[in-house]
Ligand SMILES: Nc1nc2c(ncn2[C@@H]2O[C@H](COP(=O)(O)OP(=O)(O)OP(=O)(O)O)[C@@H](O)[C@H]2O)c(=O)[nH]1
């Protein structure tokens with residue numbers, strides 16, 4: 426999954442990027458677009474890897490894209506270039522500044538920044554939707570398509586981001602390729618000063634996030650990027666000292682998985698133990714396609730062991746002997762933590 430870090434100049438995007446990826450990109454000035462990949466920590470993979478001792482262990486991955494803010498503009502905003510870069514992302518992480526940045530004249534106003542960001546995105550979407558609607562009406566396009574764009578227009582005009590509309594309310598088939606920003610899943614990071622690193626998201630902010638259909642978490646990117654530089658054995662102690670229960674990366678990934686409704690399934694064996702990310706509700710055959718298109722094409726059946734069953738019995742043989750191996754067809758809905766063996770024939 427590809428997540429774009431967005432936000433106004435100096436909100437701490439690059440610092441968040443460093444904290445997540447463990448990289449050491451210079452902070453404090455715009456710079457270039459950067460990409461970084463992180464392994465999704467998963468204790469279940471650690472355990473399976475211990476049991477199978479495979480040649481290779483592969484965690485799920487999350488890709489971050491650090492999008493530089495617009496500097497030197499007379500008002501806070503997103504440049505056309507930034508807007509284009511934001512359109513390329515599967516999900517957005519909006520970094521809100523909730524610390525005093527000596528390089529910026531204005532003091533922190535995370536709620537105001539959230540509103541400003543939402544307004545910019547809504548405005549950019551309105552422009553696209555209006556233009557398309559005009560043309561569609563002139564061309565006498567499919568009335569179903571016109572209705573879809575009209576609904577989008579009404580939502581945007583009443584300050585409802587498109588992501589709030591259900592599949593029944595909005596026929597998204599027509600919106601592919603338009604890159605509408607308010608339809609992108611949105612995760613908001615409230616970037617805090619060090620002293621408040623352990624404080625949660627305040628109630629008023631949580632309400633605002635609900636109105637945007639966004640997920641949210643609070644952290645101090647500076648603290649977390651310092652932690653990311655430590656040896657793994659020192660990280661836990663440092664977090665503990667600050668009263669932080671879990672690293673930002675772990676919290677971020679959990680929030681992102683929940684927001685995007687993502688789950689993991691596993692493949693195991695002497696060659697490789699590996700995690701795969703899918704949307705909740707994905708069926709066995711489509712899940713097999715994540716591994717390889719041949720497995721989807723030639724899908725026969727999936728042999729499934731839920732992770733908890735595997736742990737309770739200790740080995741695949743023991744699970745089989747207990748009669749607990751599930752043999753499932755193409756329409757089986759894969760659950761989080763399923764261990765899958767796909768039988769196929771091409
Ligand atoms: N006190 C404090 N300072 C922070 C925190 N996060 C970032 N900063 C500082 O804020 C400044 C800007 O941080 P960056 O990460 O470069 O911000 P950015 O959003 O990437 O900025 P642009 O890419 O230029 O838009 C740097 O001096 C950081 O050290 C934080 O959690 N607490």
Ligand SMILES: [Mg+2]
Pocket residue numbers: 438439440452453454455456491492493494
């Ligand atoms: Mg930056």
